[in-house]
Amino acid sequence: MRLPSSFRRNLRLMRIAHILATHGMAALAVRLRLFYPYVWVVQLLRGDELPKDLGTQIRLALEKLGPTFIKFGQMLSTRVDLLPIEVALELKKLQDDVPPEPFAHVQRVIESSFKRPLSGVDGLFASFDEHPVAAASIAQVHFAELQDGRQVAVKVRRDHISRTIESDLAILRLLAALFDRYFPEYHRLKAPEVMQEFSTSIRGELNLRAEAAHASRFAENFTSIEGVRVPDVLWDYTHTEVLTTERIIGIPIDEKEALEAAGFDSLKLCERVTSLFFHTVFVDGYFHADMHPGNIFVDQQGEIVLIDFGIVGRLDMKTRRYLAGMLLAFLKEDYRSSAKVHLDAGFVPADTDLSAFEDALREIAVPIFNRPLGDISIAELLLSMFAVTERFKMETQPQLLLLQKTMVVIEGVARELADQANIWILAKPLISQWVVRHMGPAGKAEVLAEEAHLQLVSWMKFPQRIERTLARLEAEGGPLEAESSRLQLVCGVVLITGGSASLAWLAAQNMTGIGMLMATVSLGVGLLLSISSA
Ligand SMILES: Nc1ncnc2c1ncn2[C@@H]1O[C@H](COP(=O)(O)OP(=O)(O)O)[C@@H](O)[C@H]1O
Numbered sequence: 141m142r143l144p145s146s147f148r149r150n151l152r153l154m155r156i157a158h159i160l161a162t163h164g165m166a167a168l169a170v171r172l173r174l175f176y177p178y179v180w181v182v183q184l185l186r187g188d189e190l191p192k193d194l195g196t197q198i199r200l201a202l203e204k205l206g207p208t209f210i211k212f213g214q215m216l217s218t219r220v221d222l223l224p225i226e227v228a229l230e231l232k233k234l235q236d237d238v239p240p241e242p243f244a245h246v247q248r249v250i251e252s253s254f255k256r257p258l259s260g261v262d263g264l265f266a267s268f269d270e271h272p273v274a275a276a277s278i279a280q281v282h283f284a285e286l287q288d289g290r291q292v293a294v295k296v297r298r299d300h301i302s303r304t305i306e307s308d309l310a311i312l313r314l315l316a317a318l319f320d321r322y323f324p325e326y327h328r329l330k331a332p333e334v335m336q337e338f339s340t341s342i343r344g345e346l347n348l349r350a351e352a353a354h355a356s357r358f359a360e361n362f363t364s365i366e367g368v369r370v371p372d373v374l375w376d377y378t379h380t381e382v383l384t385t386e387r388i389i390g391i392p393i394d395e396k397e398a399l400e401a402a403g404f405d406s407l408k409l410c411e412r413v414t415s416l417f418f419h420t421v422f423v424d425g426y427f428h429a430d431m432h433p434g435n436i437f438v439d440q441q442g443e444i445v446l447i448d449f450g451i452v453g454r455l456d457m458k459t460r461r462y463l464a465g466m467l468l469a470f471l472k473e474d475y476r477s478s479a480k481v482h483l484d485a486g487f488v489p490a491d492t493d494l495s496a497f498e499d500a501l502r503e504i505a506v507p508i509f510n511r512p513l514g515d516i517s518i519a520e521l522l523l524s525m526f527a528v529t530e531r532f533k534m535e536t537q538p539q540l541l542l543l544q545k546t547m548v549v550i551e552g553v554a555r556e557l558a559d560q561a562n563i564w565i566l567a568k569p570l571i572s573q574w575v576v577r578h579m580g581p582a583g584k585a586e587v588l589a590e591e592a593h594l595q596l597v598s599w600m601k602f603p604q605r606i607e608r609t610l611a612r613l614e615a616e617g618g619p620l621e622a623e624s625s626r627l628q629l630v631c632g633v634v635l636i637t638g639g640s641a642s643l644a645w646l647a648a649q650n651m652t653g654i655g656m657l658m659a660t661v662s663l664g665v666g667l668l669l670s671i672s673s674a
């Protein structure tokens with residue numbers, strides 16, 4: 141029997157309060173008003189000192205709360221800007237090691253998805269290996285053979301996992317809202333937004349058809365990069381709960397010895413993975429956000445094959461421009477520009493003391509850049525920068541957190557392959573090229589055109605506003621007066637629209653001179669006419 145959801149939620153909240161209280165975090169539960177009388181008594185009895193091994197206690201608490209909370213802890217573990225380092229290190233130990241789902245459940249999920257038997261004469265597969273290759277908290281993977289002999293990997297979602305995760309997410313969102321309300325001093329951490337982002341990412345992992353769509357988008361984007369591919373998706377064997385892809389025979393990227401024994405050059409592979417990553421970040425603005433070694437293979441032809449597209453990161457043009465500008469300024473050791481980039485992007489308040497901000501950036505960057513090449517870490521730079529920017533009231537940028545987290549992983553992979561390799565140096569030409577293309581004169585014109593377009597869209601709405609004004613005029617003034625005002629207003633608006641459109645167009649083309657002058661004059665006359673008619 142299933143209990144009503146509000147009842148279940150309250151039970152769950154009680155359990156969370158209890159777990160927090162018994163892991164030395166009664167004070168936190170008290171402030172969040174969770175199951176108040178109980179946690180208050182625990183706090184009275186035990187005092188509100190945080191435990192000495194806070195990290196371990198948080199980890200144990202999250203483990204007790206199950207897969208969604210474990211994933212949340214894994215995400216938190218990358219926030220070294222917020223958490224004390226020993227807590228972050230402890231959270232890194234969180235693993236979603238779970239026993240595999242019984243085969244009968246796997247079979248049920250597949251058969252009910254496709255309304256066909258798993259195997260047999262008119263079955264989906266000629267053979268299906270009952271032992272999973274891998275089992276994680278959301279899904280597990282089995283190898284199988286199609287009726288036509290093709291070898292495939294079938295990722296199958298756990299039975300009922302969606303329901304469990306959805307109700308956990310509802311609780312986590314509630315906790316984030318409580319945190320936001322009762323810890324006003326941490327308002328800028330945007331706990332509700334970060335939780336929203338987390339929900340979206342975990343939901344993305346639940347929908348295997350969405351994962352298939354990500355795979356096909358990568359396949360398309362990768363056509364322009366040499367030596368990189370993704371497995372083909374078999375759409376006829378794919379569903380929300382089942383993803384079937386071509387089986388990859390390859391060596392995981394962290395098996396350096398096996399790779400070298402197979403005749404592959406580690407340094408080349410390292411360069412390829414790095415440039416692939418930066419390409420997806422800057423050129424596509426669409427990157428694989430789970431690039432750990434278990435998801436990167438090298439196939440027999442030496443091509444890099446990425447799998448597992450549950451989590452992707454998206455970066456809009458503005459964020460990419462900010463990122464490129466900031467990284468290049470750091471690279472030139474131009475801390476003034478680096479500080480200014482934040483300001484221009486609107487990430488720190490306009491009244492920020494630029495000089496103090498510049499010094500703070502210098503303070504974190506100089507020690508990092510003074511190290512031997514192999515030890516310079518962009519991920520670490522970004523992270524320390526988040527800590528500094530937070531001091532200068534920069535609001536959390538969730539899309540950058542995902543990028544930073546992925547960068548830690550990529551740097552690890554690169555370092556594992558070639559200890560002298562520095563992804564910073566490898567990335568530089570790529571970023572510079574991108575900057576020339578998107579932030580040079582052509583890029584600036586692109587930005588202007590983009591802004592002009594937005595402005596135009598807003599002006600397009602002007603006629604509706606005129607209609608309203610006219611209706612008012614007609615109601616207030618006599619019909620004749622209204623008629624002449626109407627004419628004047630319409631002329632004014634035509635001039636404004638024409639003038640502004642030409643101005644915007646000329647600006648986008650980076651042009652000046654007589655055209656600009658005429659456009660400005662018509663804009664001015666139009667404005668005068670409209671104002672005087674209203
Ligand atoms: N197309 C494939 N070819 C070969 N092995 C695969 C394939 N897809 C998945 N696997 C194996 O299954 C493991 C888990 O799959 P993955 O998609 O990464 O799931 P998860 O999201 O649980 O990490 C991979 O690390 C890999 O060993």
Ligand SMILES: [Mg+2]
Nearest residue numbers: 434435447448
């Ligand atoms: Mg994986």
